[in-house]
Amino acid sequence: MKVILTKDVEKIGKAGALMKVKDGFARNFLLPKGFAIEASAGNLKRLKQDQEKMALVLEKKKGVAEELKSRLDNFSLNIPVLVQEDGSLYGSISEVDICAALESEGIEVEKTCVIMEGPIKALGIYEVVLKLHPEVSSKLKIWVVKK
Numbered sequence: 001m002k003v004i005l006t007k008d009v010e011k012i013g014k015a016g017a018l019m020k021v022k023d024g025f026a027r028n029f030l031l032p033k034g035f036a037i038e039a040s041a042g043n044l045k046r047l048k049q050d051q052e053k054m055a056l057v058l059e060k061k062k063g064v065a066e067e068l069k070s071r072l073d074n075f076s077l078n079i080p081v082l083v084q085e086d087g088s089l090y091g092s093i094s095e096v097d098i099c100a101a102l103e104s105e106g107i108e109v110e111k112t113c114v115i116m117e118g119p120i121k122a123l124g125i126y127e128v129v130l131k132l133h134p135e136v137s138s139k140l141k142i143w144v145v146k147k
Contacts, residue, residue, distance in 0.1 A: 001026045002039035004047050009035050016051060018044075065133035068107070072130065076141040077101055083123065083146050092119035093144060098128060120144055 001023045008014050009030070012021070018039055021030065030036035037043050079101050082090045095114040102109050115129040126142045 003030055003036035004039050004043055005030075005036050007035050016047065016054075018047070062133050062135060065136040068109075068132055069136050069138040072107070072138045072140055075105075076143060077105065078143045078145060080145050080147040081123075087123060089121055089123070089144075092121045093142075094119045098140075098142065 002018060002020050003026050005013050005015050005017045005019060013019050019036075021036075026036065026038075031038070077098070079093060079097065081093065084090060095111040095116060098114050098116075099109055099111045109130060109132075113130050113132060115131055120126055120142070123144050123146065126144065128140050128142055129137055130140055131137045
C-alpha cells in the first residue's frame with residue numbers, strides 16, 4: 001500500500017514522503033495514529049501543493065538568514081563580565097548570554113542557533129558559529145572583557 005507520511009516516522013521516512021509499506025502496517029499503525037494518509041490522487045495533488053508552499057517559505061527564510069549573515073560578518077560583540085582577582089569569571093558565558101547580548105544590539109537569534117564547544121570561562125576573544133539556516137552559517141567574534 002502506498003501512503004504519504006504526515007509526520008517523521010523512525011526507520012520509515014520523513015514527513016511528506018511517498019512510501020510503499022505493507023497493508024497491515026499501514027492500516028493498523030500508520031493510518032490510525034495519524035502518521036500517514038492514503039496515497040490517493042487528491043492527496044497526492046495536495047502533497048504537491050504543500051511542498052510548493054513549503055519551498056517558497058524556506059526560500060524566504062533563507063533570504064532573511066543571508067541578510068542577517070551579511071550584517072554579522074563584520075560584527076564583533078563585547079560582553080562585559082565581573083571577574084575575580086585572578087582574572088577568572090564569576091560563572092560562565094553560555095548560548096543564552098550571547099543571545100541576550102545580541103538582542104541588546106538589536107539582533108534576534110534563537111539560542112539553538114548558537115553553536116559553542118562549551119561555555120566561556122575566561123577573558124579573551126572567542127569565535128562562535130551561528131547556524132542561521134541549514135544552508136547559512138556565520139562566525140561571530142566575541143570579546144569577553146572586564147566590567
